[in-house]
Amino acid sequence: MTASNRLKGGMINRRKPLSFSFDGKVMSGFDGDTLASALLANGVKLMGRSFKYHRPRGPLTAGSEEPNAIVELREGARREPNTRATVAELYDGLTARSQNRFPSLGFDMMAINDRLSNFLTAGFYYKTFMWPAAFWEKLYEPVIRHAAGLGRASVEPDPDCYDKGFLHCDLLIIGAGPAGLAAALTAGRSGVDVVLADEDFLAGGRLNAETHSLGDDGGSEWAARATAELAAMPNVRLMMRTTVIGAFDHGIYGLVERVADHLAAPVDGQPRQRLWRTYTKSALLCGGAIERSIAFENNDRPGIMLAGAMRAYANRWASAAGQKVAIFANNDDAHRTARDLHRKGVAIAAVIDTRDHAPASTDYEVLTGATVTNTKGRLGVKSIDVTTAKGVRSFDVDALGVSGGWNPNVHLSCHMRGRPQWDDRLAAFVPSGDLPKGMVVAGAANGQMTTSAAMAEAAAIAATITTDLGHKAVKADLPQASDESADVSAFWFVEGTQRGWLDQQNDVTVKDITLAHQENFRSVEHLKRYTTLGMATDQGKTSNVGGLAIMAELAGKSIPEVGTTIYRPPYTPTAIGVFAGRSRDQEFRPVRKTPSHNWAEEQGAVFVEAGMWLRAQWFPKEGETHWRESVDREVITTRGSVGVCDVTTLGKIDVQGKDAATFLNRIYCNGFAKLAVGKTRYGLMLREDGIVMDDGTAARMAEDHFIVTTTTANAVGVYRHMEFVRQVLWPDLDVQIISTTESWAQFAVAGPNSRKLLEKIVDPDHDISNAGFPFMACGNITVCGGLNARLFRISFSGELAYEIAVPTRYGDAMIRALMEAGEEFGVCPYGTEALGVMRIEKGHATANELNGTTTALNLGLGRMVSETKDFIGATLSRREGLMADDGLRLVGLKPCEPNNPVPAGAHLMTAGTRVDAKHDQGYVTSACYSPSHGHHIALGYLKSGDQRMGEIIRLVSPLTGVEHDVEVTSAHFIDPKGERLRA
Amino acid sequence: MIIDHPLLGPRDSAEFTYMGDASLMMRPDGMTKDGRAKDTAKETARAFYEYGYLRDNPAGRHQELWFHEQGDRSWLVVTRDTTTHEITAVELACDVARARGRSS
Missing domain, CATH: 3.10.20.440 (2Fe-2S iron-sulphur cluster binding domain, sarcosine oxidase, alpha subunit, N-terminal domain)
Structure with missing residues (x-):
C-alpha cells in the first residue's frame, strides 16, 4: 500500500x-x-x-x-x-x-x-x-x-523484567521543549547537577511541531543543537522516553524510563522499563500546554482532531490528516495549522473562527463569527455544516482541525493537593502558588503561551535556581523566536449541541453534563463520578476544562467557582510491572535459609515458607507416599528415641548490662529479677493493653547477660518493642540489646536418648548429666573438641530435650555431626509438622493460640502474671472484662468417635443447644492427628473450659461440613506431670 | 518523605517504621509509692486507659515516634505537619524522653 x-x-x-x-x-x-x-x-x-x-x-x-x-x-x-x-x-x-x-x-x-x-x-x-x-x-x-x-x-x-533505581540531582527539569531546553542550557552551563526528562523520544517539544524560526535556525534544528550540547555535559543527565509520573513529598519524583518500548523486545540483559525514585533539591516544571477541543454536534468522527496535533503530524511526521481540510477555532494559533498545511500542498476548505475578528488569509477562506454545527460521515468525516450569520453552508472535507485554546499542563504542579487558579486572559487554569515543595513552573505550563516568552521565563528561573544552589549563573544567550500571536477568546460549545463530545474516551457529551446538572450533581467530584468525565487512561487531559465550563454555565457560576477535580499520580498510565521491579516470582521477597538448609535438601526435605524463612516441613523416607506417614514416623522416633530439628528461625535477642534483669522484669509479666545464673525461664510478654504479645525463654548466662528467644513470626516486632522500652520509656536503664537470630545456628535435640547423643558431641569436661545440667539449665559449653557453643535444657516437645547453639558458620557441620552421633540411636530429623504435632500433644501454645486477643488467663497461665511489680501490660491486664471467670480457657479436645477429625477453626457448642453465634462456646485453635494416641486431638478455647473437663460438647464446622461430639480434656495430652522432660 | 536523622543525616522514610503519637513515651507509673503494684487503684487504670487509647489527631503539627528499623535502630521523635508532611524537627527519642523527665 x-x-x-x-x-x-x-x-x-x-x-x-x-x-x-x-x-x-x-x-x-x-x-x-x-x-x-x-x-x-x-x-x-x-x-x-x-x-x-x-x-x-x-x-x-x-x-x-x-x-x-x-x-x-x-x-x-x-x-x-x-x-x-x-x-x-x-x-x-x-x-x-x-x-x-x-x-x-x-x-x-x-x-x-x-x-x-x-x-x-x-x-x-x-x-x-x-x-x-x-x-x-x-x-x-x-x-x-x-x-x-x-x-x-x-x-x-510478563516475559520482561523491570528495574528500580535511585537518582539524586540538584535540579530536575520536567519537559525538554523550548522552555525545558532553555532552562537546562542555563543551569547546565553553570555547572548545576541537572536531570532533564521528557516522555518523548525526541527533545524539542512543540519546536518539532512548528515551522517558526529560532534565531537563524528552524526551531527543530535549534532543539537538536541544544540537545547535543546538553548530552555532552557531564553534569547533565538527559533522559528521553522518560515520564515524570508523580511529584511526591520533600522533592521526590517518580520517573519511568521506557528502555525498550521502542524495540520489538528488550535487548538481552536490559529491562523493559526503569522506575527512578529521584531525590531533587529543586524542580522546574516545563510541561508545556495541552490543546482542548470545542463541543459541537458529532465532533468525534475520525478525521476530526485538534488543530495543533494536525500541525504536528504534518510538520514533524510528514503525515497529512486528510486531503481537504477545514479548521474550526477560537484562537490565532490554530490558523497556523491552515497556513502550514497549505504550504505543504494540502487543500484548505475553510478556516471557521468563532470570533468576529480573525486573521485574514489570501490563500484560503476565513469565516468569522462562524461555528461548525454538525458533521457527516460514518467511518470518517465527509462533510461539515458551518453556520454563520448568513445561514448554513456545507463543506466537503476529509479532516477537520479543532482548537478551543490551550491549557497549561498543570498536572504535576497539583500532585501535592495544590489547586490551579483561573487565568481569564488565557481562559485556562494556571499553577497556583501552592506547589510541591521545591517546584517552580515555567513556560507554557505557567501560562507563557509564546515560544519567546516561555524560553525567557524558563531561562530566568533556571538562573535564579542556579544562584540559589550556590553556582554562578551563566547567561544562556537564547535566540529570538519569530513572533506569534496566542490571542484566544473563550468558546466551549456550540449553542444547541446535544451529542457534542467532551470526553471522547468515556463517551461523555454535553447532554450528559446537562442531565447530571438536572439531577443535581453539583460538585465537580460528583459530576466526574456520575458521568465518568475525565476518567480512564487519559484522565481528562483534553476534556476536563470543557466539562467544567459547561457545568459552570449551567450553574450560573464562573469556572473557578466550579473548581477542578484532584490531580493524582501517575501522570500517564504506568505498567504495574515497573512498580514491582525485580520483586516478583522467586524474588518477590528475600528468602532466609536455615543453617541446615543444604543438608536438609540433600535429605529430600519438603520445605514450607514461615515468614521469609524456608523451613523443612518433613523429611520423607523412601517408600513413604503420604506426608502423614513421614510426620507420624518422625514423632514416634523422637518420642521413642531421639530427633533433631533446626530451630534457628526463633528470634534470639542478646540482652546485656547492669540493668538487664530489671529490663526483662518490665518486659515480661512474670518475674526475672531472681532468676539464677545458669537457668532459663519461660516468659510471657504482654502488650500494654494486657493482651499477650509473644512468648519465649530467657536464659541467664551471667549476672548481666540474658539470651531472650521469641517466636519466629514475632522476632522483628518484639525486638522493636524492646528497643522502644529501652530507648524511650526508660532511657537511663543500663542495658544494650542486639538481635543475634542469624548469628547462631540452633538445633533442638529431643527424646529419651537426647542426652546420650549429646554426650558424644559435648566435650567431656562439661557435665550434662541430669544432676549436673538439670531441666531449664543453660550454659556455655564446647563441642566437637573445642568449638564454643551454648546449651539450653528446654523442651517444646515435652520430651527430655536440649537446644544446642553454635556459631552459624558451623551449623551445617553441626547437623551432620548430630546425625552421625545419633545413628546408633536411630536418630531422625524432624520438620515443622512433627514439631507442631508434638507441641499440640504437650499443650504448648504457638501463634495459633497467641492470636492477638489472648490473655494469660485464657492460656491458663493467669498465675504467671505478677501482682508485685509493674511491667508492660500490668494495669490493663487486670481489667474486669479480661478477668471474667467465664472467659475462654485453653483446653484439649478429643473426638468421641476416634476416627473423626477435629478441624482447626471449628466452633464449640454446648450439647443440646442451638447451633448459632449466640450459643457459641469457643473455637478450635490447633488440631492434628496424634500418633502417640492414635486419634485426632486439638487445642481450643472454651468458655469456663477449666471447669468443664470430661464434658461432651458439640463441635461444628459449617465450612467443612463437620459436626460431631468431642470430649473436653486437659491440654496436656502426654506426660501431664512433666516427668519426661525432667528425666 | 525524607527524615533528617540527627546522627545519620537525611534518610528515606521507607527505612523507618511508624509507631504513632510521641505521647506514647509518657507511660504512667504502675507502682505505688511503697513499691507495690497499684492493682486496684482506679486512677492508675484511668491513667493507663488514657495512655493506651486516647490520642489527639491533629490536622497540623504532630510529634510522632519513628523507628529506624532498616538503619541504626534509633527511635526518633519526628515533628511533622500532618496536612503537608513538612518535617520541622527530628530528635533522638531518648533525648526527648529524658527532657520530659523519664529516666530508669
Whole structure:
C-alpha cells in the first residue's frame, strides 16, 4: 500500500523504512514515526471504537493525552492493551490491533449502542440495572463487561523484567521543549547537577511541531543543537522516553524510563522499563500546554482532531490528516495549522473562527463569527455544516482541525493537593502558588503561551535556581523566536449541541453534563463520578476544562467557582510491572535459609515458607507416599528415641548490662529479677493493653547477660518493642540489646536418648548429666573438641530435650555431626509438622493460640502474671472484662468417635443447644492427628473450659461440613506431670 | 518523605517504621509509692486507659515516634505537619524522653 497521505519534509528518516501491521494489514512507515503518524500517512484514520457507544474514532491528539487511538500492541505474552498509538514508536515488525469492536473495526455489532444512546446516558448503570439485585453479578455485570471495557490483557506472565533505581540531582527539569531546553542550557552551563526528562523520544517539544524560526535556525534544528550540547555535559543527565509520573513529598519524583518500548523486545540483559525514585533539591516544571477541543454536534468522527496535533503530524511526521481540510477555532494559533498545511500542498476548505475578528488569509477562506454545527460521515468525516450569520453552508472535507485554546499542563504542579487558579486572559487554569515543595513552573505550563516568552521565563528561573544552589549563573544567550500571536477568546460549545463530545474516551457529551446538572450533581467530584468525565487512561487531559465550563454555565457560576477535580499520580498510565521491579516470582521477597538448609535438601526435605524463612516441613523416607506417614514416623522416633530439628528461625535477642534483669522484669509479666545464673525461664510478654504479645525463654548466662528467644513470626516486632522500652520509656536503664537470630545456628535435640547423643558431641569436661545440667539449665559449653557453643535444657516437645547453639558458620557441620552421633540411636530429623504435632500433644501454645486477643488467663497461665511489680501490660491486664471467670480457657479436645477429625477453626457448642453465634462456646485453635494416641486431638478455647473437663460438647464446622461430639480434656495430652522432660 | 536523622543525616522514610503519637513515651507509673503494684487503684487504670487509647489527631503539627528499623535502630521523635508532611524537627527519642523527665 502506498502512503497516500505522506507529505514532504518532516523529522522521519526516509532511509529507514519500517514495516508494521494494523489489524493484520501490513503497511510501511519510517524510523521516527509513531504508530498514529504512520497510520495517518497510510490514509488510516479509523483506529478504534469508543468505550460506550462504540463510535468509530481516530486520533484526537499527537501526544500522551490521547483519548481515542487506543490499541493492543504486540502479541502473545507481550500483548499490551490500551496503548496510545500516538506515542507508540514505530519499529520494524510492530503489530497492533484495534480493540473494543466485534467482529471488525469497520463493522462493529456493538455500535447498536449508539442508536440506543437515549437509554445509555450518564448514570445509566445505576438506574437500569438495579433490580433484581441477584441479576447484577450473574447477568448484568458479565454482559456489560463484555460489551464495554477496553483491550484484553495477555493473561500470560510478563516475559520482561523491570528495574528500580535511585537518582539524586540538584535540579530536575520536567519537559525538554523550548522552555525545558532553555532552562537546562542555563543551569547546565553553570555547572548545576541537572536531570532533564521528557516522555518523548525526541527533545524539542512543540519546536518539532512548528515551522517558526529560532534565531537563524528552524526551531527543530535549534532543539537538536541544544540537545547535543546538553548530552555532552557531564553534569547533565538527559533522559528521553522518560515520564515524570508523580511529584511526591520533600522533592521526590517518580520517573519511568521506557528502555525498550521502542524495540520489538528488550535487548538481552536490559529491562523493559526503569522506575527512578529521584531525590531533587529543586524542580522546574516545563510541561508545556495541552490543546482542548470545542463541543459541537458529532465532533468525534475520525478525521476530526485538534488543530495543533494536525500541525504536528504534518510538520514533524510528514503525515497529512486528510486531503481537504477545514479548521474550526477560537484562537490565532490554530490558523497556523491552515497556513502550514497549505504550504505543504494540502487543500484548505475553510478556516471557521468563532470570533468576529480573525486573521485574514489570501490563500484560503476565513469565516468569522462562524461555528461548525454538525458533521457527516460514518467511518470518517465527509462533510461539515458551518453556520454563520448568513445561514448554513456545507463543506466537503476529509479532516477537520479543532482548537478551543490551550491549557497549561498543570498536572504535576497539583500532585501535592495544590489547586490551579483561573487565568481569564488565557481562559485556562494556571499553577497556583501552592506547589510541591521545591517546584517552580515555567513556560507554557505557567501560562507563557509564546515560544519567546516561555524560553525567557524558563531561562530566568533556571538562573535564579542556579544562584540559589550556590553556582554562578551563566547567561544562556537564547535566540529570538519569530513572533506569534496566542490571542484566544473563550468558546466551549456550540449553542444547541446535544451529542457534542467532551470526553471522547468515556463517551461523555454535553447532554450528559446537562442531565447530571438536572439531577443535581453539583460538585465537580460528583459530576466526574456520575458521568465518568475525565476518567480512564487519559484522565481528562483534553476534556476536563470543557466539562467544567459547561457545568459552570449551567450553574450560573464562573469556572473557578466550579473548581477542578484532584490531580493524582501517575501522570500517564504506568505498567504495574515497573512498580514491582525485580520483586516478583522467586524474588518477590528475600528468602532466609536455615543453617541446615543444604543438608536438609540433600535429605529430600519438603520445605514450607514461615515468614521469609524456608523451613523443612518433613523429611520423607523412601517408600513413604503420604506426608502423614513421614510426620507420624518422625514423632514416634523422637518420642521413642531421639530427633533433631533446626530451630534457628526463633528470634534470639542478646540482652546485656547492669540493668538487664530489671529490663526483662518490665518486659515480661512474670518475674526475672531472681532468676539464677545458669537457668532459663519461660516468659510471657504482654502488650500494654494486657493482651499477650509473644512468648519465649530467657536464659541467664551471667549476672548481666540474658539470651531472650521469641517466636519466629514475632522476632522483628518484639525486638522493636524492646528497643522502644529501652530507648524511650526508660532511657537511663543500663542495658544494650542486639538481635543475634542469624548469628547462631540452633538445633533442638529431643527424646529419651537426647542426652546420650549429646554426650558424644559435648566435650567431656562439661557435665550434662541430669544432676549436673538439670531441666531449664543453660550454659556455655564446647563441642566437637573445642568449638564454643551454648546449651539450653528446654523442651517444646515435652520430651527430655536440649537446644544446642553454635556459631552459624558451623551449623551445617553441626547437623551432620548430630546425625552421625545419633545413628546408633536411630536418630531422625524432624520438620515443622512433627514439631507442631508434638507441641499440640504437650499443650504448648504457638501463634495459633497467641492470636492477638489472648490473655494469660485464657492460656491458663493467669498465675504467671505478677501482682508485685509493674511491667508492660500490668494495669490493663487486670481489667474486669479480661478477668471474667467465664472467659475462654485453653483446653484439649478429643473426638468421641476416634476416627473423626477435629478441624482447626471449628466452633464449640454446648450439647443440646442451638447451633448459632449466640450459643457459641469457643473455637478450635490447633488440631492434628496424634500418633502417640492414635486419634485426632486439638487445642481450643472454651468458655469456663477449666471447669468443664470430661464434658461432651458439640463441635461444628459449617465450612467443612463437620459436626460431631468431642470430649473436653486437659491440654496436656502426654506426660501431664512433666516427668519426661525432667528425666 | 525524607527524615533528617540527627546522627545519620537525611534518610528515606521507607527505612523507618511508624509507631504513632510521641505521647506514647509518657507511660504512667504502675507502682505505688511503697513499691507495690497499684492493682486496684482506679486512677492508675484511668491513667493507663488514657495512655493506651486516647490520642489527639491533629490536622497540623504532630510529634510522632519513628523507628529506624532498616538503619541504626534509633527511635526518633519526628515533628511533622500532618496536612503537608513538612518535617520541622527530628530528635533522638531518648533525648526527648529524658527532657520530659523519664529516666530508669
